[in-house]
Every structure is written in C-alpha cells, then in structure tokens.
Amino acid sequence: MFQKILIANRGEIALRVLRAAKELGIQTVAVHSTADADAMHVRLADESVCIGPPPSRDSYLNIHQIVAACEITGADAVHPGYGFLSENAKFADILAAHNITFIGPSGDHIRIMGDKIEAKRTAKRLGIPVVPGSEGAVSDEKEAKRVAAEIGYPVIIKASAGGGGRGMKVALTEADLEIALATARSEAGAAFGDDAVYIEKYLQKPRHIEVQIFGDGAGKGVHLGERDCSLQRRHQKVWEEANSPALNAEERSRIGDICANAVANLGYSGAGTIEFLYENGEFYFIEMNTRLQVEHTITEAITGIDLVHEQIRVASGGGLSVTQDDIRFHGHAIECRINAEDPRTFVPSPGTITHFHTPGGLGIRVDSGVYSGYKIPPYYDSLIGKLIVHGRNRVECMMRLRRALDEFVVDGIKTTLPLFRDLVGNPDIANGDYDIHWLEKHLAKGE
Missing domain, CATH: 3.40.50.20 (Rossmann fold)
Incomplete structure (x- = not known):
C-alpha cells in the first residue's frame, strides 16, 4: 500500500x-x-x-x-x-x-479512449455496441454527405478530441450538413487544437446510460451497475440516478456483462465508465471515461463499495476486492449537482457563502468542500457540492430527496437548489419519463 x-x-x-x-x-x-x-x-x-x-x-x-x-x-x-x-x-x-x-489506468489506455474515433474502433472490437456512423474522421463535405446518406438523417457531427458538448452539431437534413460540419470543425479546432470530426446517427429521444467498471490490469473486470444521466443541460449532467428507472434486470445484466468483459479483455486497470445512448431497448457506445466520475457516489450508495478505496487498492497492486458475484444492488440513489450558478440562466455566481447548512438523516450524504464564510473563486468549475440521497426504492428516494432539498441552505450566492426543488415535484421526473432533451425543453418553456 x-x-x-x-x-x-x-x-x-x-x-x-x-x-x-x-x-x-x-x-x-x-x-x-x-x-x-x-x-x-x-x-x-x-x-x-x-x-x-x-x-x-x-x-x-x-x-x-x-x-x-x-x-x-x-x-x-x-x-x-x-x-x-x-x-x-x-x-x-x-x-x-x-x-x-x-x-488510474495506463497512459496508453487514456490515449485510446481520449481519441473518440479510436475509442469507437476499440469498443467495436471488444464487442461493445456502437452508434452507426463513420469509421473515422470525415475528410471533407463530400464524404460527410455520403456517410450521412448511408446511415440516414438526422446525424450528429462530433469532435474527435472533444468533450463537454463542444464541437458537436446536429444536421437534420442534407441542407444543414455543410454549415454544421464547418461549425463543428471550427469549434473543435478552437477548443482542442484538433479540427477532426466524425459523424454518427442522431438518436431522437435517447437516455444517457453509463456503466461503472473496474479492471485489475491483469485480465479481470467487474461492473457495478449503471447510472442514468439523462437530465442534462448543454450536454452537462445535472441529476443522476442509480439504477436507471428505464432498464429492467435483464438489460442491466446484459450491458453490464458486456462492459466487464470488455475491460477485462482490454487489460484495463482501475475505475472507468462506459457511456451509452439508450433507445428502444438498444445501447449505443458514446465514449469511455478513464477516471472517477462526479456521480460515482450513487453507485457507492447502491453497492456499499467505496470506489476510491478500490482505486487505491488496484493502483497499489492489491487487485480487486470483489468479484462480480459479490456485487449486489440495494435500493435507489439520486445525486443532484449543486452549482454556484443562477438556477435559470446558469450564469456563474462566485462570492462569499454567508450561511451553509446541509441536510441530514438516514440515507442523506453531502459531498462538499465549502463552508460558511468560504469565498468561491471565479476561476474554476462552479460545482460546490453534491447531494446524494438513497432509499429502499425510487419512491422513497424521491420523497427523501424532496425533504433534503427543503433543508439545504446556501446563502450569499445563487445556486441551482431551486432548480432541483422544481424538478423533484415534476410528474415526468416522478415517473422517470425523461430523455436527454427533456431538461432543456423544460427550461425553454419557463416552467
């Protein structure tokens, strides 16, 4: 150690x-x-x-x-x-x-999964289902039109070296493709120093499902279930759930086993997350994050496994502490990302926190490094805390979340707490009936 x-x-x-x-x-x-x-x-x-x-x-x-x-x-x-x-x-x-x-994983594995095109090729080789699209970067508009015609519109153009929603543009028809291609390339070049882009089929109402995996670097791998991260704004996650209210046990087991086998065959070491779009019972690989995720907390809640302990153990050569048969899922968990932002415009709100009170009680966890009197600097990400709630089932979890949000107090700055108080009372959210476009449509309506 x-x-x-x-x-x-x-x-x-x-x-x-x-x-x-x-x-x-x-x-x-x-x-x-x-x-x-x-x-x-x-x-x-x-x-x-x-x-x-x-x-x-x-x-x-x-x-x-x-x-x-x-x-x-x-x-x-x-x-x-x-x-x-x-x-x-x-x-x-x-x-x-x-x-x-x-x-964390080796530099080689980080490189492979950091290149979106190579990551997709690798995923396909490992038996992970992928979104139909170009085999690699498209060289020009003519090739882009050919690929789009083959897979059918609408299509999405993505930066090969991208992330965080930058360098991503949707083309609904061939008439949209030229400007979408040029815009995506321009954004990719400015953001990542690499203007290579590729094309994929654009799914209309998918959910964002990700599978938490661990590898020991020596041919063993496990999965710790999935998380539903479909509530997003500008491709940024806002609210996450484990397990997904959209999947059944058979689907959960099927995609989990595919991912565990893939990381074992890859010889991957440490924590990682394989992300998918999910629509009509099918999973389509988006990317693999070769690190701990912000939302790892809800996986910890439903499995009882400390993922950071596990990262340290694997990196020190101790191997995995669990086998797949050891992993059991208990109840339901939701995480809300508390940002120092205006809850409607999402403009950052740095400043001094004059009062900070976190909720408590059974099934409540708050991960935050701030405190009363803390001055939030304007230089970094606006995330100031995460509210994680666990219940025996989703109904109990939602009721507990509602109560916890009512108790949470952050004064002196604007935060996204009012957004979550709105969402927890929405019928669509209560029913688990949402996709990756739901939140932006909800905000556009001003509801």
Whole structure:
C-alpha cells in the first residue's frame, strides 16, 4: 500500500479522496493555487504545497509543479480526481518515469479512449455496441454527405478530441450538413487544437446510460451497475440516478456483462465508465471515461463499495476486492449537482457563502468542500457540492430527496437548489419519463 498520496485536484473531489486515504491510513498531500489556500482539503491534509497562481494552466494543470510537489513531500502516488489532469496520458507517463504511481489506468489506455474515433474502433472490437456512423474522421463535405446518406438523417457531427458538448452539431437534413460540419470543425479546432470530426446517427429521444467498471490490469473486470444521466443541460449532467428507472434486470445484466468483459479483455486497470445512448431497448457506445466520475457516489450508495478505496487498492497492486458475484444492488440513489450558478440562466455566481447548512438523516450524504464564510473563486468549475440521497426504492428516494432539498441552505450566492426543488415535484421526473432533451425543453418553456 502507498505511504503518501498527493491529491492533484481541488474542491469536493479533493476532499473525497483525502477522506478515503485517511481511512486507509495513508498520509495525504494537498496541492493548491493561491486562490485555494483556505480550501477545506488544504486545511485537513497532512501536508500542503502551493503550486501557483489562480489560473488552472499555472497551477492545477502545471505538470512540472505537481511532480516537484511529489518530490518535495515524498509522495509515492498521485490521485488526479476528475477533470484537470485526470485523463492526461502525458501526465501519467511522466509520473511513471519518476517512479510515482498514477492512481488510474495506463497512459496508453487514456490515449485510446481520449481519441473518440479510436475509442469507437476499440469498443467495436471488444464487442461493445456502437452508434452507426463513420469509421473515422470525415475528410471533407463530400464524404460527410455520403456517410450521412448511408446511415440516414438526422446525424450528429462530433469532435474527435472533444468533450463537454463542444464541437458537436446536429444536421437534420442534407441542407444543414455543410454549415454544421464547418461549425463543428471550427469549434473543435478552437477548443482542442484538433479540427477532426466524425459523424454518427442522431438518436431522437435517447437516455444517457453509463456503466461503472473496474479492471485489475491483469485480465479481470467487474461492473457495478449503471447510472442514468439523462437530465442534462448543454450536454452537462445535472441529476443522476442509480439504477436507471428505464432498464429492467435483464438489460442491466446484459450491458453490464458486456462492459466487464470488455475491460477485462482490454487489460484495463482501475475505475472507468462506459457511456451509452439508450433507445428502444438498444445501447449505443458514446465514449469511455478513464477516471472517477462526479456521480460515482450513487453507485457507492447502491453497492456499499467505496470506489476510491478500490482505486487505491488496484493502483497499489492489491487487485480487486470483489468479484462480480459479490456485487449486489440495494435500493435507489439520486445525486443532484449543486452549482454556484443562477438556477435559470446558469450564469456563474462566485462570492462569499454567508450561511451553509446541509441536510441530514438516514440515507442523506453531502459531498462538499465549502463552508460558511468560504469565498468561491471565479476561476474554476462552479460545482460546490453534491447531494446524494438513497432509499429502499425510487419512491422513497424521491420523497427523501424532496425533504433534503427543503433543508439545504446556501446563502450569499445563487445556486441551482431551486432548480432541483422544481424538478423533484415534476410528474415526468416522478415517473422517470425523461430523455436527454427533456431538461432543456423544460427550461425553454419557463416552467
């Protein structure tokens, strides 16, 4: 087991990793920008190192500074959390070159799954169902029209190196294709330095289903069920559920086994999530995230397995602590992402939190690194906390969530709490009757 883990992140995920490490008796090192000197994970860590000024490129994305912090403190492993350097293959390679363990998959696997075209090819080879579309990047408009005609409109154009909804455009007809192709390429080039795009069939009313997997790097893999992440705004997840209200036990087992077998055959090590669009009983691969997800908490709630403990165990060479037969699912869980944003316009709302009170009681968990008097800096992601609720079934979970939202108080800034209070009372949400377009349509109506 590791002696000391450096946490290369900030906010609630840094605190989440710190707690797991402490429970395992491992020393912790917090790195931080000057803007995060008073952050909770910095206060609680055994050691802390300032790695630069507020801009991410000069601190949390500064590989040189993070490696130097490892050498100064003697950290023998790095947990990257999510975001920042968590899916940076170069970072994983550099750590390995310095005999520091990256708590995550190999650089090679990060590269494969970070390239959306290569990821799709790999998924297809591993027996994972994929969305019909181009085999690789489309070279020009003529090829794009040929592919679109073969798979049928509507189609979606995606950046090969993309993520977060950037470089994605929908073409409903051939007349739309030219401008959609040009716009997607322009956005992809500006956002990722790579304007390569590919084309897929655009599903009309799909759900977003993702399967949590773990591999031991030596040919063993398991799945821990699925999460439904269909409530999204601009391709960003807002509300997640486990398990999905749309799947039955047979579908859950089928897609889970496919994913577990795939990561075993890939020789994958650590946590990962294989994401799908789901429509009319069929699953279509979107991408694989080679890291811990924001919404890993609801999988923990229904399985009782600490995913960060498991990450650390696998990375240290201890292998998986469970087999597939050991994993059981209990009840239902929902996570709401609490952002420092206007609940209607979603404009960021940095500032000082004057009062912060979290709900409690059976089945309630709040992951947050903020506190009363904490000043939210304007430089980073607006996520300030996650409300996770677990119940014996979905009805109980929804009622518990309603109660927890009523208790949650954050004063001094605007947050998305009013949005969730609205959603928990909506009949469609109560019935589990929604898809990836539902939330944006709901917001457009001003309901």
